[in-house]
Amino acid sequence: MSFFEKIVFRILKANAYLSKSYDYDLSHQFRKKEMEESMQFIDENMPDALCFPASPKERLLDYAISQIKKGTVLEFGVRHGESIRHIANKLRDRQIHGFDSFEGLPEDWTGNGFSQNDFTLHGKMPKVPENVILHKGWFEDTIPEYQKKYDENIAFINLDCDLYSSTKTVFDSLGHKMKKNTILLIDDFFNYRNWKQHQFKAFQEFVEQNQIKFEYLAFNGKHGVCIRIL
Known part of the structure; x- marks a missing residue:
């Protein structure tokens, strides 16, 4: 494996780890939920x-x-x-x-x-x-x-x-x-x-x-x- 391929592999591995961590991170999931609710409020109440x-x-x-x-x-x-x-x-x-x-x-x-x-x-x-x-x-x-x-x-x-x-x-x-x-x-x-x-x-x-x-x-x-x- 070339040096460049090793770097790409490490990046992909780190990204997979972070994604898995976020899947079980309640604070992250709450942020997503509250962001979606806030966006809905904006669309319904302050579109302009x-x-x-x-x-x-x-x-x-x-x-x-x-x-x-x-x-x-x-x-x-x-x-x-x-x-x-x-x-x-x-x-x-x-x-x-x-x-x-x-x-x-x-x-x-x-x-x-x-x-x-x-x-x-x-x-x-x-x-x-x-x-x-x-x-x-x-x-x-x-x-x-x-x-x-x-x-x-x-x-x-x-x-x-x-x-x-x-x-x-x-x-x-x-x-x-x-x-x-x-x-x-x-x-x-x-x-x-x-x-x-x-x-x-x-x-x-x-x-x-x-x-x-x-x-x-x-x-x-x-x-x-x-x-x-x-």
Whole structure:
């Protein structure tokens, strides 16, 4: 067997091993299942929405920013600050508010692979531009304090807070400030195990309970969806 044939043989052998491993890997099978369900949801509910690639993630974020009208700009789920810095640099003449405990999730991300402490920064806040104000703490504590000082309607809200409970807290507390032309960017809307029980569920409950009319503007190849309130 020539050197080239040996290389081809090894590649084929490795591929066969990986294929066999995936056949018995539940996480892989769940990903396939959830991807198919997400694709079906897209076909049935947002056939005209723009489709951006999963990477770079900023493609969908930049599109959402381009749709912003008058009002406040908020982000829930700041962590290392990559997205809020990006937003702040794009909107230098506007004040951006970021909310995060910087202590991880308030609970496990059920049905997914992340536990309560996986995202913790042990309380350390990231460096952000001067036009960013960070509100440190759990949403149920920081949102009421924010509302005492700021009363403007919401122009854009980046929801990168993962969980049903966290997303529901935002909608319950600030939903009355989401008016016509408010842009929502929901970072973990679909395409992962148990997606129908988290941010997707919180949004569906919000629109049903408040009879909100909306349109899906865009999505990316991973989990994110951009929505406009009508």
